[in-house]
Amino acid sequence: MRRPDFLVPPRSRQTLGDVFTTGRPIDRVCRLIGLAGVVFFLVTAFTPLAHRLNLWIAIPPQMVRSDAIVVLGSSVSPSGLLSPESQRRTNHGIELYQKGLAPILVFLGGGSSGGPAEADVRAEQARLHGIPGAAILTETRAKTTREEAVLVKALLQSRGAHSVLLVTNAGHLARAFPLFERAGFVVHAAPSDMFVEADTPESRLWLMRLLVKESFGWLYYRIAGYI
Amino acid sequence: MEATFIAALAGLTSIGAYYFGARVLRLSSPSLGAAIGKMLESIGTTLIFLALNLAAAVLIVLAVRSFTGLFVSAYVTDDAVWLGLSLIQGLAFQWWRATAAGAASSRQE
Numbered sequence: 001m002r003r004p005d006f007l008v009p010p011r012s013r014q015t016l017g018d019v020f021t022t023g024r025p026i027d028r029v030c031r032l033i034g035l036a037g038v039v040f041f042l043v044t045a046f047t048p049l050a051h052r053l054n055l056w057i058a059i060p061p062q063m064v065r066s067d068a069i070v071v072l073g074s075s076v077s078p079s080g081l082l083s084p085e086s087q088r089r090t091n092h093g094i095e096l097y098q099k100g101l102a103p104i105l106v107f108l109g110g111g112s113s114g115g116p117a118e119a120d121v122r123a124e125q126a127r128l129h130g131i132p133g134a135a136i137l138t139e140t141r142a143k144t145t146r147e148e149a150v151l152v153k154a155l156l157q158s159r160g161a162h163s164v165l166l167v168t169n170a171g172h173l174a175r176a177f178p179l180f181e182r183a184g185f186v187v188h189a190a191p192s193d194m195f196v197e198a199d200t201p202e203s204r205l206w207l208m209r210l211l212v213k214e215s216f217g218w219l220y221y222r223i224a225g226y227i
Numbered sequence: 228m229e230a231t232f233i234a235a236l237a238g239l240t241s242i243g244a245y246y247f248g249a250r251v252l253r254l255s256s257p258s259l260g261a262a263i264g265k266m267l268e269s270i271g272t273t274l275i276f277l278a279l280n281l282a283a284a285v286l287i288v289l290a291v292r293s294f295t296g297l298f299v300s301a302y303v304t305d306d307a308v309w310l311g312l313s314l315i316q317g318l319a320f321q322w323w324r325a326t327a328a329g330a331a332s333s334r335q336e
Contacts (some may be wrong), residue, residue: 033271034267
């Protein structure tokens with residue numbers, strides 16, 4: 001009795017060069033997609049491609065005095081632990097305030113599963129860093145970047161703030177920057193990860209994943225006409 | 228440095244595996260090409276499942292938002308588990324095809 005196909009040793013005369021010329025069309029397509037995936041994985045993990053792409057996409061930092069510093073939301077655990085991305089943005093916002101670049105610090109971010117809101121956790125951290133409570137504003141209702149722009153506009157309009165230092169990661173800034181401009185602000189970019197060097201395979205893969213995700217987000221916002 | 232170490236180590240174990248396969252298990256060297264083809268097929272199938280899963284997830288998120296007014300975050304697609312699940316689906320599908328093809332050719336004989 002003949003053994004099933006998958007237990008039979010591959011045809012011995014087939015060489016590497018035959019990989020993309022033999023088999024059914026669907027198999028060849030799968031192999032080509034697989035090859036593209038493997039090449040993309042290896043190039044991303046073992047070259048500085050992701051870091052270069054991040055720098056290329058990034059809007060250069062414009063550390064100029066503004067009316068407010070706006071720190072966009074990321075995520076918080078139900079127990080109130082900020083995600084690494086959220087913590088990085090929070091630290092950057094606090095640092096910019098301490099440099100005297102704006103008199104108001106706005107934190108965004110809602111909660112999940114009944115836990116504390118991200119914005120409130122960030123505000124508490126800012127107070128612990130000595131920033132007066134009166135200088136801190138929070139907005140916990142926004143669920144998307146687009147909603148963040150609209151709600152921040154409503155929040156800052158009454159305070160006469162027209163220019164903002166926008167704090168988020170470089171990949172996200174490409175989408176957030178035009179949204180806040182559309183909301184009527186003079187926007188200055190303050191990327192929170194501009195100088196984060198992705199120099200290990202895992203960090204490069206993580207950065208590439210972020211860039212791919214943000215690229216799709218940017219594309220969706222473009223198609224939907226938001227930016 | 229870390230990347231070089233990882234790449235070098237993976238290269239060394241690959242050479243070791245090739246040596247073990249060729250010398251100890253007496254696998255024919257030219258059939259490695261076909262084996263790599265099968266590996267690429269499995270990865271390709273996994274990537275197709277990944278694309279299908281993510282596209283379906285985004286469509287469902289947008290549909291739920293549009294038709295129910297409920298907010299579901301599109302970041303549900305931003306989870307490494309999709310890759311693991313797609314790998315399981317891709318491998319199962321590939322092995323299903325291979326097993327079915329083997330069974331069919333057995334019947335013909």
